[in-house]
Amino acid sequence: MAIASTPDLFTVRSRSRSPDPAALRDTALEIHRRLCPVYGCPIPYFHSLDPVSELVSSLLSHRTRNAESGRAFKALRARYPDWKTFLDAPVTEVESLIDGVTWPELKAPRIQAILRAVRERRGSLDLDFLADLPVAEARGWLEAIPGIGPKTSAAVLAFSLLRMPALPVDSHHHRVAQRTGLIPASMDVGPSHPVLRGQLPENWNAQELYDNHEVLMLHGQQVCRHRAPACHACVLVDLCPTGQARLAERGRMS
Ligand code: SF4
Numbered sequence: 001m002a003i004a005s006t007p008d009l010f011t012v013r014s015r016s017r018s019p020d021p022a023a024l025r026d027t028a029l030e031i032h033r034r035l036c037p038v039y040g041c042p043i044p045y046f047h048s049l050d051p052v053s054e055l056v057s058s059l060l061s062h063r064t065r066n067a068e069s070g071r072a073f074k075a076l077r078a079r080y081p082d083w084k085t086f087l088d089a090p091v092t093e094v095e096s097l098i099d100g101v102t103w104p105e106l107k108a109p110r111i112q113a114i115l116r117a118v119r120e121r122r123g124s125l126d127l128d129f130l131a132d133l134p135v136a137e138a139r140g141w142l143e144a145i146p147g148i149g150p151k152t153s154a155a156v157l158a159f160s161l162l163r164m165p166a167l168p169v170d171s172h173h174h175r176v177a178q179r180t181g182l183i184p185a186s187m188d189v190g191p192s193h194p195v196l197r198g199q200l201p202e203n204w205n206a207q208e209l210y211d212n213h214e215v216l217m218l219h220g221q222q223v224c225r226h227r228a229p230a231c232h233a234c235v236l237v238d239l240c241p242t243g244q245a246r247l248a249e250r251g252r253m254s
Contacts, residue, residue: 010229011178011185012241019181021199027239028182028199034235035215042207043214047159051127052083052118054160055142058152059111064101072098083125087115110147117145131162139166150193158210165206167197168213172220179224179242 049057056076061069075097080086086094095108119125130138135157142153154168169177169192177183182199183192200212223230231243238244 008175008178008185008226010242010246011175012181012245024182025199027180028196029201030239031176031180031182031236032200032212032215035219036211038235039215039218041211041215043211045159045163045210049160051130051156051160051162052115052125053077055114055118055127055148055152055156056083056111058155058159059114059147060098060101060107062102062107062152068100072101072104083115084119087112087119087125114145114147121145127156127160128162130157131164135164135166138164150190154193158206158213163206165204165209167193167200167209169193169196170213170217172218172224173213173216174220175226176216176220176224179229180236180240181242 047054047057053073057069057073060072064072076086076094079093079097080089089112091109091112094112095104098104098108101107115125118127122129127142130141133141138157139150139153142148142156143150151168151170154166156162157164157166158168169189171189173196174183174189174192177192177196178185178187183195187195197209200209204212219234219236220226223234224236229243229246231237231240231246232250234240234243236243237247
């Protein structure tokens with residue numbers, strides 16, 4: 001289910017071929033420092049799911065509103081007493097239970113296939129062992145399964161009860177990172193994961209990385225919106241090339 005990013009009309013393309021990595025790290029930290037008080041770090045975790053449940057929840061949520069993926073997840077939990085029973089269920093039944101999400105006809109067989117792969121590789125439907133691995137190794141184990149990409153592997157480690165220090169990047173987080181110049185306008189969500197993680201201190205714990213993801217995501221949802229970024233009201237405007245360009249454009253037109 002590879003999906004190309006929607007081109008962003010607002011993002012200013014960097015004029016520099018290779019932005020200074022130290023300057024980008026400083027900007028990433030300054031963005032975190034400014035957004036944390038706005039959105040209230042430390043931010044409470046929104047899920048307390050075991051890692052297999054988090055995997056299913058994350059796969060349901062791709063390109064789908066939270067309310068719809070939440071409804072689909074609850075429908076699966078209500079219908080099946082455990083994930084093993086879910087695996088043996090007819091795929092058409094699963095598809096109808098999750099019909100509010102985007103592409104239920106693709107997600108139903110894909111999620112069952114992924115859980116089957118977990119069971120085949122581990123001998124059981126249990127991902128708790130990932131807690132004993134370094135983050136990079138745990139992500140590699142998950143991403144070796146077809147259908148699991150960097151966003152899903154990071155979400156399983158960071159959002160589940162594993163509470164591991166991984167940095168997920170969703171579309172809102174990605175958009176703010178592009179517009180502020182942390183990543184090039186041409187960089188897709190997948191490759192942005194190691195780049196954005198590498199700009200943050202190596203020794204940050206799970207809560208700090210979770211906060212970083214959450215504040216960028218919330219900023220993307222509430223201020224740096226896809227169609228109407230509120231640059232005039234943004235606490236990042238003085239360090240954001242896109243915001244600067246938009247305000248200058250507005251000044252020229254007034
Ligand atoms: S100034 Fe703020 S709202 Fe405007 S593009 Fe930059 S981050 Fe987004």
